[in-house]
Amino acid sequence: MTMQVITPSTHDIGAFDVRRTLPDKARTMVGPFIFVDQFGPAHFDIGKGMDVRPHPHINLATVTYLFEGAIDHRDSLGTFATIRPGACNLMTAGRGIVHSERTPAAERATGSAISGMQTWLALPDGKEEIDPAFEHAAQDELPLIDDGQVSARVIMGSLWGASSPITQHAATIYADIAMKAGAAIPIEAEADERAVVVALGDASLDGERLDRYSLYILKPGEAMTLRAASDARVMLLGGEAFTTPRHLWWNFVSSSRDRINEAKHDWKDRKFPLVPGDSEEYIPLPGMPKTPAYP
Numbered sequence: 001m002t003m004q005v006i007t008p009s010t011h012d013i014g015a016f017d018v019r020r021t022l023p024d025k026a027r028t029m030v031g032p033f034i035f036v037d038q039f040g041p042a043h044f045d046i047g048k049g050m051d052v053r054p055h056p057h058i059n060l061a062t063v064t065y066l067f068e069g070a071i072d073h074r075d076s077l078g079t080f081a082t083i084r085p086g087a088c089n090l091m092t093a094g095r096g097i098v099h100s101e102r103t104p105a106a107e108r109a110t111g112s113a114i115s116g117m118q119t120w121l122a123l124p125d126g127k128e129e130i131d132p133a134f135e136h137a138a139q140d141e142l143p144l145i146d147d148g149q150v151s152a153r154v155i156m157g158s159l160w161g162a163s164s165p166i167t168q169h170a171a172t173i174y175a176d177i178a179m180k181a182g183a184a185i186p187i188e189a190e191a192d193e194r195a196v197v198v199a200l201g202d203a204s205l206d207g208e209r210l211d212r213y214s215l216y217i218l219k220p221g222e223a224m225t226l227r228a229a230s231d232a233r234v235m236l237l238g239g240e241a242f243t244t245p246r247h248l249w250w251n252f253v254s255s256s257r258d259r260i261n262e263a264k265h266d267w268k269d270r271k272f273p274l275v276p277g278d279s280e281e282y283i284p285l286p287g288m289p290k291t292p293a294y295p
Contacts, residue, residue: 002206002208002219003208003216003217003218003219004026004027005211005214005217006021006026006027006216007211007214008213008214008215015042015048015049015050016040016114017042018037019037019039020035020036021038021214021215022035022036022215023248028248029122029193029242030194030215030238031170031173031192031237031240031241031242032122032123032124032170032171032240033120033195033237033239034060034120034121035060035118035119035248036117036197036215037118038199039114039116039118040067040068041067041068041113041114041115041200042115043113043114044103044107044113045111046108046109046111047111048103048108048111049102049107049112050101050103051103052102052283053283054074054098054275054281054282054283055282056093056096056097056251056252056263057097057098057099057120058094058095058096058252058254058260059094059095059123059128059253059254059255059259060093060120060123061090061092061120061121062089062091062099062118062120063088063118063121064083064088064091064116064117065088065116065117065155065176066084066085066116067115067117067200068113068114068116069084069085069113069114069115070103070107071103071114072101072104073089073099073101073134074099074102074276074278075091075134075275076098076132076274076275077097077134081136086139086142087138087139087141087142088135088136088137088142088156089136090136090156090166090167091132091133091134092123092131092134092135093123093132094128094131094132095130096132096263096272097132098273098274098275098282099275100275100278100281115200119174122170123169124169124170124240124242125244125255128259130169133167135167137165139153141165142154142164143162145159149179149180150179150183150185151177151179152175152176152185153175154174155174155176156168156172156174157172157173157174157191157239170240171191171240172238173194173236173239174236174237176233176235177233177236178232178233179201179203179226179233180228181228181230181232182227183227185225185226186225187218187224187226187236188223189224191238191239191240192240193238193239193241194218194237195217195218195236195238196210196215196216196218196226196234196236197214197235197237198210198232198233199212199233199234200212200232200233201230201232202230202232203227203228203229203234204226204227205218205227206224206225209229247260249264250264250285250286252264267285
């Protein structure tokens with residue numbers, strides 16, 4: 001076995017399952033990626049949907065990418081954006097941001113599928129407290145490498161000679177690789193750290209079968225070949241290795257435990273900004289009593 005394997009922990013959150021591979025006791029980060037969730041596939045009943053109430057982040061950037069469905073994003077900058085499959089939302093928390101994620105009204109009215117990836121990137125030294133920001137790149141703005149057998153979308157960074165327009169705070173690679181049965185694609189060796197996760201279908205790496213949903217961390221500097229045993233969807237992620245450790249507690253990431261403790265108190269004391277258009281609810285700090293609205 002030339003690869004470190006992280007088996008996901010599965011969380012049933014009611015409407016669908018979430019499979020989490022990072023963080024893990026055996027591995028905290030792969031490049032700037034410090035949190036990797038795959039959610040779904042699932043189907044909401046008519047009138048039902050995702051309702052992630054407003055909650056805070058610091059010192060990280062969230063990356064949302066969908067295979068199916070749609071999500072309305074709102075944040076404390078006043079952003080409203082609906083993400084759909086093949087597009088990317090990058091929300092940079094920096095010194096602090098609050099956001100919510102909910103199923104759009106149209107999808108809620110008819111019932112809809114949901115499937116995708118939610119990842120967090122730690123912000124590098126010197127950039128943890130930058131201004132919060134939000135970017136949306138539509139599907140047609142992200143490069144697509146397609147040879148008829150493999151369709152690889154470059155979400156972040158540069159791969160296979162194509163570059164994404166999405167901001168990189170630290171050197172990052174992130175790609176969605178859709179493959180037909182029997183197809184193959186080279187996995188380049190340039191990034192400091194790389195990993196793959198089979199989101200859908202079955203695939204192998206240099207002849208070694210990959211378990212679906214597990215995160216496989218590749219040996220540095222070694223070019224490899226990804227091959228699909230069936231129609232498959234594989235995520236490639238990684239980038240610049242961090243030399244300063246990062247701490248993660250709830251929705252907060254930082255190189256400083258004191259900064260995380262400060263954020264805890266700020267959220268408890270309602271010092272974070274509100275989300276315009278979604279300010280009646282919020283997720284309380286873990287361990288705090290549930291309250292229906294901001295005081």
